[in-house]
Structure formats: structure tokens, C-alpha cells
Amino acid sequence: MGNEFELEVNHLKFTVNFLKAYNASLNQQQNKTSADILETRKMLNDDVSNTFDFEDGNVMDFISMLPEMRMTESNYNHIEKMLDVTSRMIKKPYFGRLTADGEPVYIGNATIQDNNQDILIYDWRSPVASLFYENRIGELSYTIPDGSKIKTDVSLRRQFQIENSEMQKMFDSDLYIGDEMLQQLITDSSRAKLKNIVATIQSEQNIIIRQPLSQNTLVYGPPGSGKTSLAMQRIAYLMFTYRKQLKADNILLMSPNEVFNDYVSDVLPELGEDNVKNMTFYRMQKEMPYFNGRQFESLADNIQRLNSEDGSAYRYKTSKGYFEDLKQYMDTLGEDGMYFRDLKYGTKTFIAKEMIEKVFYNNLSQHPVPRRLHKIYEYLLDMYQRELKWLTNRKYKELDKTREYIGEKEELQKMANDYATKALARVHQQIKRFRFVQLEKIYVRSITDKAVRSETIENVKRNNFMYEDLAPLMYLYIHILDVSDKKMRHVIVDEIQDYSNIQYAVMTDYYGKATFTSLGDKNQQIHPVGSEALDVQDHHMMTLRKSYRSTNQINDYLNTIVPGGIESVSVDGQEVQFINAADEAGYIREMIADNLPEQMAVITPSREAADEMYEQLKDDIPGLKNLQEVDTIYNQDYLVLPYYLSKGFEYNTVIITESEFYDDLPLIKYVLASRATRNLYLID
Numbered sequence: 001m002g003n004e005f006e007l008e009v010n011h012l013k014f015t016v017n018f019l020k021a022y023n024a025s026l027n028q029q030q031n032k033t034s035a036d037i038l039e040t041r042k043m044l045n046d047d048v049s050n051t052f053d054f055e056d057g058n059v060m061d062f063i064s065m066l067p068e069m070r071m072t073e074s075n076y077n078h079i080e081k082m083l084d085v086t087s088r089m090i091k092k093p094y095f096g097r098l099t100a101d102g103e104p105v106y107i108g109n110a111t112i113q114d115n116n117q118d119i120l121i122y123d124w125r126s127p128v129a130s131l132f133y134e135n136r137i138g139e140l141s142y143t144i145p146d147g148s149k150i151k152t153d154v155s156l157r158r159q160f161q162i163e164n165s166e167m168q169k170m171f172d173s174d175l176y177i178g179d180e181m182l183q184q185l186i187t188d189s190s191r192a193k194l195k196n197i198v199a200t201i202q203s204e205q206n207i208i209i210r211q212p213l214s215q216n217t218l219v220y221g222p223p224g225s226g227k228t229s230l231a232m233q234r235i236a237y238l239m240f241t242y243r244k245q246l247k248a249d250n251i252l253l254m255s256p257n258e259v260f261n262d263y264v265s266d267v268l269p270e271l272g273e274d275n276v277k278n279m280t281f282y283r284m285q286k287e288m289p290y291f292n293g294r295q296f297e298s299l300a301d302n303i304q305r306l307n308s309e310d311g312s313a314y315r316y317k318t319s320k321g322y323f324e325d326l327k328q329y330m331d332t333l334g335e336d337g338m339y340f341r342d343l344k345y346g347t348k349t350f351i352a353k354e355m356i357e358k359v360f361y362n363n364l365s366q367h368p369v370p371r372r373l374h375k376i377y378e379y380l381l382d383m384y385q386r387e388l389k390w391l392t393n394r395k396y397k398e399l400d401k402t403r404e405y406i407g408e409k410e411e412l413q414k415m416a417n418d419y420a421t422k423a424l425a426r427v428h429q430q431i432k433r434f435r436f437v438q439l440e441k442i443y444v445r446s447i448t449d450k451a452v453r454s455e456t457i458e459n460v461k462r463n464n465f466m467y468e469d470l471a472p473l474m475y476l477y478i479h480i481l482d483v484s485d486k487k488m489r490h491v492i493v494d495e496i497q498d499y500s501n502i503q504y505a506v507m508t509d510y511y512g513k514a515t516f517t518s519l520g521d522k523n524q525q526i527h528p529v530g531s532e533a534l535d536v537q538d539h540h541m542m543t544l545r546k547s548y549r550s551t552n553q554i555n556d557y558l559n560t561i562v563p564g565g566i567e568s569v570s571v572d573g574q575e576v577q578f579i580n581a582a583d584e585a586g587y588i589r590e591m592i593a594d595n596l597p598e599q600m601a602v603i604t605p606s607r608e609a610a611d612e613m614y615e616q617l618k619d620d621i622p623g624l625k626n627l628q629e630v631d632t633i634y635n636q637d638y639l640v641l642p643y644y645l646s647k648g649f650e651y652n653t654v655i656i657t658e659s660e661f662y663d664d665l666p667l668i669k670y671v672l673a674s675r676a677t678r679n680l681y682l683i684d
């Protein structure tokens with residue numbers, strides 16, 4: 001092994017030197033390309049834009065230069081990306097090695113070729129690198145893009161710990177148990193944000209990451225089994241494997257809240273990829289103009305409200321039974337049950353709902369519902385143009401007659417036009433937003449439970465929509481108008497257990513051209529009412545069992561809440577602390593006085609309790625942050641937060657205050673306790 005270590009140290013030196021030289025040549029290329037771009041731009045400025053005239057041949061010159069300019073700029077972007085990648089890789093060129101069919105295969109964050117085009121380092125996402133994540137040696141096989149399997153004899157699997165271009169340690173490991181690299185990562189809690197796990201992806205995780213793009217996948221796994229990490233690694237994998245089809249803006253990450261996006265935002269850039277578009281279920285309605293101006297309760301407010309209120313309306317509206325009723329109601333809209341709105345301006349009716357209804361049910365009855373509505377939309381826009389013209393003319397005549405304004409005819413015309421445009425602005429907006437359809441009434445009619453229906457009518461009247469109204473309204477909107485986002489090719493949904501069947505249908509139907517990877521844990525529903533299990537079709541179901549986050553002691557405690565929930569792959573730490581303290585803030589103050597943990601989250605049962613706790617602790621904990629529902633930045637090591645915001649995160653030390661609050665909510669306690677990596681305190 002001594003000799004082997006030396007050989008590896010030499011190979012590392014060679015690779016680092018190569019990367020340094022490569023990086024320097026990229027630097028030179030970048031300078032040259034940026035000089036070329038500047039020169040072209042300057043030339044265009046001088047020669048073209050001063051005399052930008054279609055009569056002049058220089059416009060043609062400009063057009064003929066465009067492809068080359070685009071190529072130079074894309075070349076520049078590529079060089080910049082490679083500069084970034086190689087700068088990182090100089091410090092840590094690779095993390096693993098295989099000997100496959102007698103040949104060394106080094107594995108790192110990107111593929112690097114030497115001057116003879118031989119591969120010096122394989123990207124971790126390349127097919128052959130998959131063998132590394134099998135965590136064993138022997139006769140193995142990997143799949144290449146055409147689907148065929150390549151049999152390979154793997155005689156060595158080696159992991160490296162390299163820091164600042166220096167070899168620290170190496171391990172030859174063919175067994176996952178005793179994986180020292182993994183153990184070291186598990187004990188490293190130096191970072192507040194989610195880290196990449198590229199060097200220690202486990203075989204059950206590797207299978208999930210490498211599912212084909214065409215496959216819908218549903219993954220369940222206990223707390224700490226790496227679901228969020230996999231979500232990010234999978235995005236990086238898809239972007240590499242399908243780079244011709246997929247750009248960052250074709251992939252969507254559906255997050256439980258806004259701050260979560262920041263929590264995961266380091267992973268993709270570290271892996272050399274751009275961050276993808278992110279979304280929350282709540283924010284989806286903002287992409288649908290119909291809902292502009294409608295006030296929807298936020299998820300956080302919904303959770304707080306239903307903590308103390310009766311949840312029967314929520315239960316009804318998220319149930320499979322209601323979803324079936326809604327679909328049935330929608331199926332008959334072509335014959336009956338469609339509701340419209342009068343469009344008015346001033347005291348005048350632009351169009352009466354009865355008229356729209358007549359066109360919808362009589363004149364257009366041969367078409368499907370969405371087609372009818374789009375045709376009505378066109379008629380109404382046409383009508384609007386005619387009305388605008390008529391109103392402008394009338395105003396023009398009026399102005400002309402009063403002769404109060406003596407000016408140019410064009411000015412008079414403009415005044416008349418401005419007047420008419422303003423008068424009809426609301427009508428125009430309503431047409432554009434399809435507000436001539438009375439979606440809310442259709443929704444209310446689809447509710448068969450009398451009490452829920454009358455409560456909903458009151459809320460609609462007050463423009464006070466509940467969170468649970470979002471999904472059925474969006475579902476109606478998407479289907480009645482046949483609206484979808486055609487750009488997304490893949491959607492990753494984390495914390496899938498927090499979505500009802502109707503919510504999932506909204507996502508899969510709206511992102512209709514995308515396949516889905518959804519990840520969650522049925523035992524981690526944070527909503528006080530909860531939803532029924534997800535009924536999905538055409539999804540490959542996968543289960544994770546092992547958990548990498550918390551110490552064995554914390555995992556043992558978690559297993560007392562959900563027996564057998566977690567298979568612990570971890571290290572020992574201190575026992576879970578159950579504390580009785582009349583003055584909770586006082587206890588925390590004392591506890592941290594001589595030993596402030598690296599990171600700490602104080603979790604409270606409500607927003608009010610969080611505000612109060614923050615006031616009591618802020619002078620004792622430097623940089624303490626009171627995390628808000630609307631926050632989008634996650635970079636604090638010391639946090640106070642209400643429990644429903646803790647979803648998906650992890651902290652070195654977790655203090656659950658007023659823990660008796662969760663006595664009847666054991667699964668919420670489970671979620672909160674599983675946020676701790678090293679130390680867990682439950683105070684009551």
C-alpha cells in the first residue's frame with residue numbers, strides 16, 4: 001500500500017500540473033475571445049449603428065455577422081464554465097478511482113481529456129462512473145446511452161481525500177459498511193446549506209439519480225435518507241446526460257417554501273451546473289393571469305389557522321372523493337354548468353353573461369370546451385376593438401364640437417383614443433385574463449358538501465381564498481382553458497407527502513410535457529390535517545431505507561416514534577436531552593453560555609412563540625435570525641423558527657421548545673427531531 005500511495009501521490013501531482021496548464025491556456029483563450037467580442041462590438045458601434053439604415057448595405061453586413069458573433073459568445077461562455085470547473089478541480093481533481101478491465105478510471109466532477117484526447121478524469125455522471133457507486137468490486141456492468149449493458153471486471157475501488165491539491169488519505173473500499181469517507185462527511189456539519197454528496201453517493205441512491213429522463217419516479221425514504229440531496233444530484237445528472245435536449249430552464253424544482261431554494265442553491269454551481277428554475281405550489285397561480293388580484297391564504301397561514309380551527313373543509317377539498325366529483329363536474333361542462341360574468345364599463349354593459357352563455361352552448365356547441373372559450377376570447381377581443389373605435393370616434397366628435405381645445409387633428413385624435421382606451425381598460429383586462437368565465441362559481445358548484453359550499457361562497461365574496469382552494473381552482477383553469485407550460489421537460493418535487501392528489505394532478509397536468517421525480521416520506525406530513533396517500537400511475541416506485549443525517553442516538557429516538565422507520569448509518573453522539581424548564585429561554589441561555597454549538601435551530605410551536613423567543617435570545621446569540629415565512633435567503637447558523645418552516649433543513653443542534661405541544665402530533669415531533677444532526681433537546 002505504501003508504494004501504491006506514492007504512485008497515487010505522483011499521479012495526483014501530474015494531474016494537478018496538467019489542470020494548471022489547461023487552466024492557464026483557458027485563461028489566455030478567454031482574454032483573446034473577450035478582446036474579439038469587444039472589437040466586433042466596437043466595430044458595429046462605429047460602422048453600423050451610426051448609419052443604421054435599411055437602404056444601406058451595412059445592415060446586411062450586420063446580419064451576416066450574427067452567427068459568428070453568437071458562436072464567439074457561446075465559445076466565451078464555454079471557456080468561462082471550463083475555467084470555473086478547472087479552477088475547482090485543481091484543488092480536488094477527483095475523489096475516486098476504479099480499475100476496470102485493468103485500466104485506471106479516475107472519477108471527478110467533470111470529464112478532462114489530455115492533449116491526446118485520452119480521458120484523464122471521468123465525469124461522475126458518465127456511464128462508466130456508475131460502477132464506482134456500486135460500492136463493490138468484481139464482475140459488474142454499466143448501461144450506455146443506447147440501453148445496452150457493458151460487462152466490466154472491476155478489480156479495485158479506491159476513494160481519495162484530497163485537500164488543496166494534496167493527497168491526505170486514500171481508502172480501498174469494496175464494502176459500504178465502514179466507508180470512512182462517508183463517516184467523515186456525516187460528522188462534518190460545518191456548513192449551513194445543503195452540500196453535494198458526489199463522492200459518497202450510495203448504490204441505492206445511485207439507481208435513483210440515474211433513472212432515464214423518460215421515467216416518472218416516486219421515491220419514499222425516511223428522514224435523512226438523502227432525498228433532497230438526490231433531487232439535486234439527479235438534476236445535475238440529467239443536465240449532463242441529456243445536455244442536447246435539456247437546459248437549466250427546462251428543469252423545475254418544486255420546493256416546500258421559498259427559503260428552501262436558497263438552502264439548496266450551492267449544490268448545482270459546485271457541480272459545475274447552473275441552478276434550475278424553482279417554484280412553489282402557491283406561486284404557480286401567479287403564472288395564471290386569471291388569478292391576478294385574487295387573495296390566497298399562504299401555506300404558513302393555513303397551517304397556523306388549522307392548528308386551532310376545524311379542518312373539515314380542508315379535508316373535504318383535498319380528498320380523493322371531492323377530486324372525483326370535480327372531474328365529473330368538469331366532464332359535463334360542455335352540456336351544462338358553465339358560468340359567465342357580465343363585462344361592464346361605466347354604466348354600460350359591454351357584454352351580458354347570457355349572451356356569452358348562448359354563444360358557448362348554442363353557436364359553438366360542436367367544439368370542445370377550451371376551444372369554445374378561446375373562440376369567445378377572440379370574438380370579445382374583436383368586439384373590444386370595435387367598441388374602442390366607436391368610443392374614440394364619439395369622443396372625437398364631442399371634442400371637436402365643443403372646440404374647447406384648439407389644436408392639431410392628430411392631437412385631438414390621440415386625446416379621444418386615450419379616453420376610450422382608459423374607459424375600456426378594465427374590460428380589456430378582463431378579456432385578456434379570461435375573467436368572462438366565472439371560474440369561482442363553477443368551483444363552488446362542484447362542491448357537494450352543503451356546509452363547505454356555503455363557507456366557500458362567503459370566502460369568494462370577500463376575495464378571501466383559502467390555501468386549499470388553490471388546487472381545485474387551478475385544476476379548473478388548466479383544463480377548462482387547456483393551459484400548460486410546454487417548456488418544462490422534468491420536474492422534481494421534494495416533500496411530496498405534503499401534496500394532495502389534486503395538487504399533484506395540477507402539477508403533472510400543468511407541466512404536461514415533463515416527467516417527474518417526486519420524493520418524500522409518508523411519516524413527515526407537517527400539515528395539521530394532512531392528506532390522503534398519493535395515487536400515482538406510471539411511476540416507478542423506489543424506497544430508501546438508510547439514513548445519513550443524525551447520530552445513532554437521535555435515530556434511536558426517532559425509531560421510538562415510528563418503529564423501524566430508520567436504518568441508521570451513522571456515528572455515536574450524545575444522548576437526546578429531555579428537559580423540564582419553567583423558563584425555556586433561560587435554560588437555552590445557560591446551555592450555550594459555555595458551549596455555543598456550531599449551528600443551532602430553536603423551533604417553536606407558532607409564529608408568536610418564535611417572535612417571543614427571538615426577543616429573549618437575540619442579545620445572547622450573535623447573528624441570531626428569526627426566520628420569516630417570506631424569507632428567501634438561508635445563510636444563518638443560528639435560527640429561531642416556527643416548526644412548519646423547518647421542513648427539509650438540518651442543523652447541528654436542534655432545540656424543540658414547548659415540546660408538549662406535539663404530544664398529540666407525534667409525526668410532527670418526528671419531523672422536528674429528525675432535523676438534528678448531532679444534538680437534540682426537547683424542552684417542556
Ligand SMILES: Nc1ncnc2c1ncn2[C@@H]1O[C@H](COP(=O)(O)OP(=O)(O)OP(=O)(O)O)[C@@H](O)[C@H]1O
Pocket residue numbers: 182185186195196197200201202205221222223224225226227228229230521524548549647648649650674
Ligand atoms: N450518500 C451520502 N453521502 C454523504 N452524505 C449523505 C449521503 N446521503 C445523504 N447524506 C447527508 O445526509 C443528510 C440528509 O440528507 P437530505 O437532507 O438530502 O435527506 P432527506 O431524505 O431529504 O431528509 P428529510 O426527509 O429529513 O428532509 C445531509 O446532510 C446529506 O448531505
